[in-house]
Amino acid sequence: MRGPPPFPSRLTLPPRHGLEILLLLWLGLTVFSSALVLVDVIYNVMAVGAVGLFTLLGLRLDRANVPLILFLALFNIAGLIALQPYLDFDDSRDFMLGTCFVAVTAVFFALVLNENAIRRLEAIKWGFIAGALVAASVGLASYVGVPGLEGRFIMFESRVSGTFRDPNVFGSFLVLPALFVANDILRGRGSLPVRVGIFSVIALGIFLSFSRGSWIALVVGLSMLVMLNAFTTRDGATRARLALFVMFGFVFLVLGLTMILSVDPIYEVFRDRFTLTKDYDSGPDGRFGSQLRSIPKLLEMPFGYGPNRFWIFYTENPHNTFLMAFSSYGWMGGIIFFAFIVTTLTIAIRTALMRTPFQPYAIVLVAGFVPHLIQMFQIDMDRWRHLFMMYGMMWGLAAISTRWLAEYRAYAHACYRAQINLSASAQPAE
Template identity: 30%
Template sequence: MPTMTASAPAFEISDLRDGHRKSAAHRIALALVWLTIVASSIVFTEPAPVDALTIGLMLLLPIVGLVDARPMLWAGFAVLLAITASGEISAALARDTGIAVSHMTVSLYLVAACFLFAAFIAKEPEKHTRLVLNAYVLTGIIAALCGVAGYLNLFPGAFDLFTRYGRASGPFKDPNVFGPFLVAPLLMCLHVWLNAPWRRGVLPLLAAGLLAVGILFSFSRGAWAAAAIALAIYGYVYMITAHSNRERVKLAALVLVGIAALGMILIAALQSDAISDLLEQRATLTQSYDVGPDGRFGGQAKAIGLILDNPLGIGSANFTRFYHHEEVHNVYLSMFLNSGWIGGLLYLIACAGTLIVGMRHAFKTSATSPLFLVAFAALAGNICEGVLIDSDHWRHFYLLLALVWGMIAATPRPTRPARSLKERRPLLLQKLLLIPQSRRQPRIIGTTESTATVGPDRKLAGKIPGWRRGRGRIIAPA
């Protein structure tokens, strides 16, 4: 029996599990990534604490070796940089250059952060994605607690601290950002419940209910639409890709329970006159401030005219300063205004391409497929919501984009084995050349240095000296 010498390396359980022991710097870097995601919901002021942590990660993660910049990520980064460069050119021609340059500088920071987190995900897709999404769920629950407590005024000062315009905003400055931020944690909690035993699914289901109430109390029509689109995409793909009917039945039960719970929440909420009036007001398709030349639709008509007259754009943040009293409330029109025709088209192509490629990738089977579906469905909801609001500076939008791009880039492409010229020859060509096709002719399936696997009749092979039968195949002697 072999014995271990003194010079032989000693292995520990962690080495067998992870392949190598993680250094202290490695563990500290992962902890800082987790802390950065947890701090991403605290944005009372600009810049926020998450920005300082993200800039620190830009220096730390490459040094520690926790990034893997794949070619696909460089291509996506180049597209986002081209959009930003177009915005800088537009800013140089703007009526107020200072504010336009400041806006595009923030855009450049968000693009760099997106590339950093995408490369971080591509390094170890499953582990790093799970780390990010778990931290995202925690910060989403904290934000939802703050928003619900503020809207219901559960303690002194909560309403003033965690609401804006009479709507729940949590630790955000705008309820229109607070609501969409909670979509990804909501999907993650539902995902955990679907994949956990029935008795262990109580806490994820309660957390999902809290997050749903937070989205409801944001009274953001865009957030409601984003959540509905994300849930529809997740449910559709999950139903098709489920491995058993039991999983499909569990999803159907979740849908029924969710509808019943939402109905009970609405009935309870409608008991309050203030909530009832606000729900009725926000549930209508058009508001009083949407119509008219000075309304939202009037502002979008002005934006379209400016886009047609200014191929290079008018500069970021100049629309509200010189042309209209509020934002365009459409991120795609805003990108044409901010970055001109080139930047606007590139942004539209990037979003549409991500939806198309991501939807195709969602049906592929891999170790990250369940987590990818969560991130992609949430991102798709936010991309679609861009029709209703300016989302080009949402941090969680770029985080979800990084998750999706990182997992797609890290998925290995299937490779086809090399085939001989005879095997690649079309069957029609073989018939035209009158090449005989014998069904009883042995066909070589694969070879190694010592064995050859062939396909003659198994009974005949048993009579050939030195040959033996394998599991469904005939193996030649060495």
């Protein structure tokens, strides 16, 4: 799975200000703090500090970043228009403030890759992994009854939520870090026992969140990760290693599940959760019933119900991100959001197929984004912080991958011309 040979590109070289180590540390800690949802202010402060620090030291804007900025700006403008009748409602104002904030972070995570991309991607990756490891470890310690933590990070009596307020968000957050670690294992990077240990802790956290969406997300994500790696490699030996890892992984999964489900309390919760629909999903007043009842009324309301006001009419939020976009941001916002998601998926897949030094990260992000896309039909994730980080990274990777290939072709052509000129000058004159 070796990529093209390196060449002097500004995209992979550190800036000249000499403070890149500080920036990398701050970037990694910012991503890490996104796992500490129980104390929101930590991530907010770190993210604002990161935007300010990187901007002060030279945050580069590439014209390829402009479409992302336009999409998010128009989406927020639609929300602000829908907000106007409800400016006196704190919930609606705070909702739009949060949307604007995560949109800024998405743009930041795109722009931050315009320099020293490999090291910054590594900082982001390990920030995610460290955050997931801490969140999962705290949740597992609480689950098994470690003194001082017993039951403190458990919700609904038996579902691990870690450092999150919702086990569903907790489980979904862990999926991307799990895929980062799994990709390292598949590519033979780092210590195998260490990577397997980290993956096991994170995967166990996902399982004990008892989030059906997160279970599906991990399975779909791992499947896509293997398929994309197999499709993009040109090495038969590497494909054989992938097949071997898949077989061992399947055996490991079966044995692990057998051991875990042998514990009666875990088995009882698993049996209860292992269904496609629950009582609160079905019926005219259930989750899906409320979604269907809301659509005819939304077709008569160009500005929707207003930001975060769906629950006022139907007792709870729609549990469908696309429906949430139309209900909170109006027709304009819903259409823009749908177009944004389709465009993001398209450029992310295209980037994952480009043979660049950034391809491994692009593959992981596609494998992580597709399961989130599936979950959008059964949960509201229009303002999830880690998802907006992923948006920014996917758009940022698309921009730098295109630039890198253009620079590489120009560099290769220049080397070829120089070699021809050198050969011509070395020939003896007649």
